[in-house]
Amino acid sequence: VSFADRLDEATRRAGHPCVVGIDPHPELLPEEFALARDPAASRLERARAVAEFACSAIDVVAGEVAAVKPQSALFELFGADGAAAWERVVQHARERGLLVIGDVKRGDIESSAAAYAEAYLGTGPSACDAITINPLLGSDSVQPFLELCRRNDRGVFVLVRTSNPDGAMFQGHGAPPLAELIAGAVHEWGRELVGACGLSSVGAVVGATRRGELARLRSLMPHAPLLLPGYGAQGGRAADVAAAFQRGGRGALVSSSRGILFAYRNPAFDGLDWRSAARAALDGMIREVRAVQAGAGGGA
Amino acid sequence: VSFADRLDEATRRAGHPCVVGIDPHPELLPEEFALARDPAASRLERARAVAEFACSAIDVVAGEVAAVKPQSALFELFGADGAAAWERVVQHARERGLLVIGDVKRGDIESSAAAYAEAYLGTGPSACDAITINPLLGSDSVQPFLELCRRNDRGVFVLVRTSNPDGAMFQGHGAPPLAELIAGAVHEWGRELVGACGLSSVGAVVGATRRGELARLRSLMPHAPLLLPGYGAQGGRAADVAAAFQRGGRGALVSSSRGILFAYRNPAFDGLDWRSAARAALDGMIREVRAVQAGAGGGA
Numbered sequence: 001v002s003f004a005d006r007l008d009e010a011t012r013r014a015g016h017p018c019v020v021g022i023d024p025h026p027e028l029l030p031e032e033f034a035l036a037r038d039p040a041a042s043r044l045e046r047a048r049a050v051a052e053f054a055c056s057a058i059d060v061v062a063g064e065v066a067a068v069k070p071q072s073a074l075f076e077l078f079g080a081d082g083a084a085a086w087e088r089v090v091q092h093a094r095e096r097g098l099l100v101i102g103d104v105k106r107g108d109i110e111s112s113a114a115a116y117a118e119a120y121l122g123t124g125p126s127a128c129d130a131i132t133i134n135p136l137l138g139s140d141s142v143q144p145f146l147e148l149c150r151r152n153d154r155g156v157f158v159l160v161r162t163s164n165p166d167g168a169m170f171q172g173h174g175a176p177p178l179a180e181l182i183a184g185a186v187h188e189w190g191r192e193l194v195g196a197c198g199l200s201s202v203g204a205v206v207g208a209t210r211r212g213e214l215a216r217l218r219s220l221m222p223h224a225p226l227l228l229p230g231y232g233a234q235g236g237r238a239a240d241v242a243a244a245f246q247r248g249g250r251g252a253l254v255s256s257s258r259g260i261l262f263a264y265r266n267p268a269f270d271g272l273d274w275r276s277a278a279r280a281a282l283d284g285m286i287r288e289v290r291a292v293q294a295g296a297g298g299g300a
Numbered sequence: 301v302s303f304a305d306r307l308d309e310a311t312r313r314a315g316h317p318c319v320v321g322i323d324p325h326p327e328l329l330p331e332e333f334a335l336a337r338d339p340a341a342s343r344l345e346r347a348r349a350v351a352e353f354a355c356s357a358i359d360v361v362a363g364e365v366a367a368v369k370p371q372s373a374l375f376e377l378f379g380a381d382g383a384a385a386w387e388r389v390v391q392h393a394r395e396r397g398l399l400v401i402g403d404v405k406r407g408d409i410e411s412s413a414a415a416y417a418e419a420y421l422g423t424g425p426s427a428c429d430a431i432t433i434n435p436l437l438g439s440d441s442v443q444p445f446l447e448l449c450r451r452n453d454r455g456v457f458v459l460v461r462t463s464n465p466d467g468a469m470f471q472g473h474g475a476p477p478l479a480e481l482i483a484g485a486v487h488e489w490g491r492e493l494v495g496a497c498g499l500s501s502v503g504a505v506v507g508a509t510r511r512g513e514l515a516r517l518r519s520l521m522p523h524a525p526l527l528l529p530g531y532g533a534q535g536g537r538a539a540d541v542a543a544a545f546q547r548g549g550r551g552a553l554v555s556s557s558r559g560i561l562f563a564y565r566n567p568a569f570d571g572l573d574w575r576s577a578a579r580a581a582l583d584g585m586i587r588e589v590r591a592v593q594a595g596a597g598g599g600a
Binding site: 077 | 377387406420438
């Protein structure tokens with residue numbers, strides 16, 4: 001079954017399009033994982049504490065969401081020990097029935113891209129159901145990823161318009177802006193990978209903070225699932241993402257990381273332990289996004 | 301001492317601007333490392349064979365070149381075992397007195413970029429003297445890398461115009477083309493990181509195949525060391541890179557990977573073992589590039 005169809009089914013089962021980013025920033029982890037930031041601990045001990053937290057966070061959200069999105073940088077921080085932690089976390093998420101979207105943002109010339117594709121969309125223990133990729137090098141650099149999407153029923157989310165403050169510096173360059181040119185390419189790349197559900201396994205990353213551009217980008221990529229990071233901590237709000245949904249409220253994933261994982265640091269959840277705070281924050285996000293999704297043409 | 305000054309000194313000592321890319325494609329390795337592509341071998345065994353080859357290749361070029369440029373994708377291919385191999389190879393290159401330019405092409409929003417910067421420009425065993433980075437996300441995504449360049453005397457080479465066939469698809473978009481806009485940003489980012497030698501620790505990647513654009517990009521980034529991959533196997537020739545040099549023949553690194561490491565597969569080196577073929581190919585490249593460099597205003 002294609003990634004697009006697996007994603008659509010998992011989202012339908014969850015009843016909402018919210019996913020959780022697993023960004024285990026050592027300095028933000030709850031006290032029980034303080035080893036992760038202890039300068040006296042070995043790198044292996046720190047990486048293990050990060051993996052413990054990430055797996056616990058996955059346990060908190062399993063059964064509630066369709067997918068998790070682990071952030072590679074926070075594992076690579078611990079070198080080879082971090083890479084082992086990544087594999088453990090990816091495996092754990094799959095065992096808990098979650099789709100895994102590896103936030104790796106890789107991109108390189110074809111021969112190197114083929115190795116990245118094999119690593120993250122192949123069949124080994126680092127491999128995910130889908131990954132984020134960076135398209136700056138152009139179409140030939142993307143082909144090895146598409147090839148593995150076809151061969152292994154995997155997916156990619158191509159960076160189109162990112163959620164960070166300076167995202168427009170290059171993505172907004174030219175007329176039409178670069179982001180729209182990339183969006184057109186995403187549509188072309190995804191044509192052959194449209195599943196039975198009508199969505200493609202080639203999706204796009206569009207920041208949840210990009211309200212003004214979302215409708216236009218959605219129209220340029222009618223089949224692409226949109227992954228919208230930046231909800232919550234980065235300032236994205238439910239109303240901002242309304243234009244991302246297709247008729248029927250499908251075709252978009254809204255992602256929050258720090259707003260869920262580290263909700264225990266938010267005064268709104270004072271008195272709750274980190275798991276309860278995360279669950280409460282996720283419930284709130286689901287409620288908000290569902291309301292908007294319904295307005296966009298009905299729940300999932 | 302800043303990365304710029306260390307690089308300038310190492311290049312002067314080598315007497316030429318050639319560097320060698322360490323791209324250990326398993327299927328191209330000499331027979332003595334065939335374990336790397338043996339489906340019956342464990343992942344650990346395959347990763348170790350790749351590390352053996354990479355360290356042997358480093359031994360072949362140590363004392364001849366200023367720097368090596370290992371390609372991360374070919375290590376990540378082996379997951380946690382590949383990450384351990386990466387650390388071993390980086391350490392080995394440093395012990396052999398080589399600067400290490402990690403070809404990792406990372407780029408992400410600020411909080412994630414900070415983790416990548418710490419991983420690859422920090423003080424741990426994965427860290428290099430410099431890395432390649434992808435600027436698509438804009439200035440705020442680049443700042444954490446610049447911060448570690450300042451704090452740890454590291455360097456970055458920002459992707460400006462890549463060597464692959466479809467490189468112009470997005471990098472050539474707009475007027476001025478995106479590559480020139482990025483080049484202008486590289487110049488700004490590098491202003492505060494100009495060393496005693498007059499070069500900055502913020503450099504740029506411009507494909508050795510981009511002859512027509514090199515002079516213009518050089519003029520937009522007067523202080524940036526240019527890293528020119530794609531020499532040899534990707535079609536770049538010595539005459540193509542002439543415009544990259546500053547007066548005195550400084551300020552550019554010419555990189556070849558497969559053309560050196562796998563020269564033993566080239567009929568021109570028939571009868572030579574892989575080490576001798578690599579040495580002969582490197583000698584030839586150095587001769588060609590020195591001739592052009594001299595024409596550009598004198599040897600290093």
